[in-house]
Amino acid sequence: MISFLILIGIVICFSAILALALNFQWGLGGMVNFGLTGFYALGAYSSALLMLKAGANTFVAALGAMAIVAAVCGLVAFVTLRVTEEDYFAIVTLGVGEMLRLVALNEDWLTKGALGLTGVPRPFGAAIPPQYYQYFLLALAMTLLLATLWFLGRLARSPFGRLVRAVREDDVVAATLGKNVLWVRVRIFAIGGAIIGLAGSLHGFYYQYIDPTQFSNIVIAYAFMAVIAGGRGAHRGAILGAAIVMLLLEGSRFLKDVIPALDSDRLAAIRVIMIGAGLILLLIYRPQGFFREYRLRADFK
Amino acid sequence: MLQTAFNGVVTGVIMALPALAVTLLFGVLKFPNFAVGAMMTVAAYLAFALNAQLGWPLAAATVAAAVAMGALCIGIDQLTFRPLRERGAITLMVASLGLGFILENVARFAYGNTARSFAIELARPFRFADVRMNHEQMITIAVSSAAMIAMWVLLTRLPMGRAMRAVADNPSLALVRGIESPRVIRWTWFLAGVLLALGGVLIGMDRALEPPMGSNYLISVFGAAILGGLGSPLGAFVGALVIGVVSELSTLVIAPNYRIGIPLLAIAVILVFRPQGLFGQPYIRR
Numbered sequence: 150m151i152s153f154l155i156l157i158g159i160v161i162c163f164s165a166i167l168a169l170a171l172n173f174q175w176g177l178g179g180m181v182n183f184g185l186t187g188f189y190a191l192g193a194y195s196s197a198l199l200m201l202k203a204g205a206n207t208f209v210a211a212l213g214a215m216a217i218v219a220a221v222c223g224l225v226a227f228v229t230l231r232v233t234e235e236d237y238f239a240i241v242t243l244g245v246g247e248m249l250r251l252v253a254l255n256e257d258w259l260t261k262g263a264l265g266l267t268g269v270p271r272p273f274g275a276a277i278p279p280q281y282y283q284y285f286l287l288a289l290a291m292t293l294l295l296a297t298l299w300f301l302g303r304l305a306r307s308p309f310g311r312l313v314r315a316v317r318e319d320d321v322v323a324a325t326l327g328k329n330v331l332w333v334r335v336r337i338f339a340i341g342g343a344i345i346g347l348a349g350s351l352h353g354f355y356y357q358y359i360d361p362t363q364f365s366n367i368v369i370a371y372a373f374m375a376v377i378a379g380g381r382g383a384h385r386g387a388i389l390g391a392a393i394v395m396l397l398l399e400g401s402r403f404l405k406d407v408i409p410a411l412d413s414d415r416l417a418a419i420r421v422i423m424i425g426a427g428l429i430l431l432l433i434y435r436p437q438g439f440f441r442e443y444r445l446r447a448d449f450k
Numbered sequence: 451m452l453q454t455a456f457n458g459v460v461t462g463v464i465m466a467l468p469a470l471a472v473t474l475l476f477g478v479l480k481f482p483n484f485a486v487g488a489m490m491t492v493a494a495y496l497a498f499a500l501n502a503q504l505g506w507p508l509a510a511a512t513v514a515a516a517v518a519m520g521a522l523c524i525g526i527d528q529l530t531f532r533p534l535r536e537r538g539a540i541t542l543m544v545a546s547l548g549l550g551f552i553l554e555n556v557a558r559f560a561y562g563n564t565a566r567s568f569a570i571e572l573a574r575p576f577r578f579a580d581v582r583m584n585h586e587q588m589i590t591i592a593v594s595s596a597a598m599i600a601m602w603v604l605l606t607r608l609p610m611g612r613a614m615r616a617v618a619d620n621p622s623l624a625l626v627r628g629i630e631s632p633r634v635i636r637w638t639w640f641l642a643g644v645l646l647a648l649g650g651v652l653i654g655m656d657r658a659l660e661p662p663m664g665s666n667y668l669i670s671v672f673g674a675a676i677l678g679g680l681g682s683p684l685g686a687f688v689g690a691l692v693i694g695v696v697s698e699l700s701t702l703v704i705a706p707n708y709r710i711g712i713p714l715l716a717i718a719v720i721l722v723f724r725p726q727g728l729f730g731q732p733y734i735r736r
Binding site for chain 2 (some may be wrong): 179417
């Protein structure tokens, strides 16, 4: 039981990091990312391939994955937003995400296709005895989550964070004030991409095995749900949202014991229906989520 | 080569229906609707239930499914999109994504992941100048062309079509002129539902029925609509044909699995060189 809870804890940590990334891009920066799954897969595969093919150690591989996803995200944002508006951007991210997934599925020479990559190395995998390893991974994941939270918190309060919110609220005003809106958006998307890359690396460390089916579109639904439930723009909310979504998902495994007629396909379908319905209901009835975005307050004495 | 091009025309003609639905919905509601793929899936399964399970002829099943889907779309809009109408395009897009997940998985819940097909008789394909055309492809071309002509008449000749174009062009001006936008929005959804249902059935006939059948076409359909110019019905048709033919022909050069790259490439090229699309009006931000 304890080890089950620890494993859920690790899953919550990297889901929360992914939710934080989406929260930064969408909640704070106002840029929807419908290709999240593809970028997440890119992070996981880059990190795994850097270790398996290029022989990098885990630290370098994670950094490399962050850099690669950030570069791809930045490039997508730059190419698309140079000419158009957010409607098109959403469609392009969807397409690019799908494309990345197809590459993972079809480039057998690189990604072993549907078979997936096995034996992904873990940080200090050799040095720590296997029976203690899960505790270490939980500690590592929590440290990285807190570090991400701290970094994004600092960023949101910095002058750049104000600029990000200004662009989200009204890009014309920001442009009128002489800010380079395109460049701000490229940076928002790239920073979010780096964090997605980090979450992807952790995904690989945890499962030690990655294949394309782990990156179905459902990941997007979970992440959006986590961000909306937590409150757009509120970092702590995104973590809580991710925790709730993951607990619900893991908890819904036990539905099968209650209703024996459910096979695993149907159970999966019900989960996604729940998530989709929750998403729409929250958007309609509680668009601000359960946490508030950080706001500057003036103290009057 | 000729055969591949012909197959591309068929694919394009199928995609023209959902592309037109996307472009109508975008014109009136001003956000790209990511649920259209799943809506096609649901409609195709509705037709499947009537056709294969209740034994109706496919034509009757399709008409019934189309009307039902039109009504369902109006209901869905009232429940999900109407309360969010004033919240901006991004919120609506996210809601449509959630809606797509729901619809696709309702189909998965009911029929599972196994591929199914309509109960139609197999017939010998025609041959014409070395091009093999089967009956389904002929029916597809006929149905889609008829639907396109009907839509064109409706949009240009009938009062409701004019009202739809007016709302798409300038909502406030349309309001001032006494056009009831809720009524226009209901009609738009109904027509979109009918088009999506026809598209769904044709995809099911061309390939097979499975839960992701509609969303697999999502990017191609958006690509077609953007290439033609979002909001332009003629553009949607031309865009769909171009994307269909080029995608099929591209399989001669690149791996068929990457066919989806063609609409993506088309979006990129059109956005760089002609952001309003082939037939679209230059975009003026109000």
